[in-house]
Amino acid sequence: MTRALLLTGGRVIDPSRDLDQVADVLIQDDKIAAVGHGLSAPTDADVRSVAGKIVAPGLVDLHVHLREPGNEDEETVASGARAAAAGGFTAICAMPNTDPVTDNQAAVGFIVRQSGRAALARVYPIGAVSLGQKGERLAEFGEMVAAGAVAVSDDGKPVASSHLMRTALEYSRTFGIPVADHCEDPALAAGGVMHEGLVATRLGLKGIPAAAEEIMVARDCLLAELTGGHVHLCHMSTRGSVAIIREAKERGIRVTAEVTPHHLTLTDYACEGYDTHAKMNPPLREAADVAALRGALKEGVIDCIASDHAPHAYDEKEAAFDDAPFGVVGLETAFAVAHTELVCGGGVLSLPELIRRMSTEPARVFRLPGGTLAVGAPADVVVLDVAAHWTVDSAAFYSKCRNTPFAGRGLTGRAVLTVVAGAIVHDLERAVAP
């Protein structure tokens, strides 16, 4: 049994109950025991003043790539969960494009066990849609869910076959899980390495048109309508996708969507100089896309922010643009980038709205515990210092990889204390996990 923890005098923001007030939060027996004024601590409780800080439900990330099993030199469940804790996340969902692919109950159970051993942020496995992510035969959703999978996805690749996507959406209904799709028409995107537009033309790099994403977004919405299944659209990047999702939601289709901090803040101009840290899939798009994504997040057309944390070794990114892999790490910068650009800078979201989009909403989308400070809920809590100014030093990341487009950026806001099931898993001031 972990020691009781009393956080006193913080500004408590709980979007699940529209709560925003200065209060104490008492955590006892892995649960939120009380939220209120002048709470008294049990004997030998750890009492911490968090005056001037924000106390919120722990952040939830629906989309991360941990490289275990297969590429443990790049990330493990433990190192990813440590990076998550440092970024204020109390729960993350691990995509199945591991080696071998997480496409069966044993593989899913392995992730669950590794998560339990690490005892840091909770790591929920996402199972593959198809065996080996080959896009041919359905994986065993039922057994994977029984072993702990919270969703299915072939992310990294699209579900290219419309028939397979249809059956996945139908079959997933039995288990109440979403099918998360990486929306990309493979033939249109083939060989592309960045957004198709003026910058790609100038750099002589093969582009990926916005339509490559939008075609699949439209298809997935239509298939969700056909089947009644829940489709979750990963890392949306274009204004056209936003328009399609908006219409689909108006029609009552069961569609949810996520957007990454980098797609909310960077454009294809970041690829200038052939910077491979700006190479990701989907690619960074145009300013008008960034504006549409921000508006969609504000309105709830896009439900939540997800990092798409994708670690790659130094040598892989230290290559010609064509040869470098897609992807950037994001767990340790996601909140700060979003807070700096959307709350402090852009005036796009209020702080409670940002916390809703990074905690309450993602938990709701994947039906995960968390995202709330309601009494009796699991004690997954983050304390944020939204006044802290810091500079991104990728060498100091807990992640095993450094491939961030935000290195050297000055940011505002960061997690100072992360609590999972009542236990402190990140304490910035003490700089070590207990």
Place this chain on the structure above:
Amino acid sequence: MTLGKDLTGLEHMPPEQIRLILDTAEPFKEVSERPIKKVPALRGKTIVNLFFEASTRTRISFEFAEKRLSADTVNVASAGSSVSKGETLVDTARNLEAMRIDMVVIRHPSSGAAEFLGNRIASNVINAGDGQHEHPTQALLDLLTIRDKHGKIEGLKVCIVGDVLHSRVARSNLWGLTKLGAEVAVCGPRTLMPRGIEDLGVTVFGRIEEAIEWADVLNVLRLQLERMEKGFIPSVREYYRVFGVTQERLEHSPRPITIMHPGPMNRGVEIDSRVADGPHSIILDQVTNGVAVRMAVLYLLAGGRAELADAAKRGGAPGGSE
């Protein structure tokens, strides 16, 4: 004025530097006309020609330029070298540099490879073509040849015809020509036009007849036959019928049109032999000028000063120390 360490492209090169290279090439032209085609300007300099992609014309042109400046040169082709054993680009270059070289001329199938290399080694790097990005020495020799023919570049109307989408020659020409005041257009099937090309200040002609009506100069690009396999055009036959630069089409031109081609040509695919070999063709002049332009680039990057190029030609080294 100097060129800086590397020549990776023309997009970010100021117009005065482009003029400097063209002016420096002038005195070097004569070296190739001598019985003994050699000056000691780069004596003692070591240059590596690092070719990760097949090339005949460009590699030989660089090699002649280097040899006529008395540099010591080594050719490395990707096949049969350590590159084919999985060595990375950076490691290859660093190993060469560890042998104390002065310059690398690189051709590579990836856009940005020359810049990537230039940012990681101390030697001068010259881009001899990187993916679909730039081929600056080709554009410089095109500019020099146009200037020779017309006496100027400013105000001329130059249309680049063909597969602009996949062409590094087109991109470098576009930058060089617009910086020196030419009007630039492109013409070809829409499937072979890059997105956003209009936003670079370029006119786009969908029909070759319109381009011929408009242009003073046509720079006809090679149509790679693999474009057909990838579905960009239905057939070579139809391409020639719709976009071929033919004698019959040119006869409708209000004025004589200068004809250029970066080579290698597909006769009867993008260009009619009668046009390629006709009186207004400057295709072989381009090849001749290629050596002089590359001598100028090598000389300037090695630290030579333009005003001394004449002296260098007569026997001085860069900086005029001899």
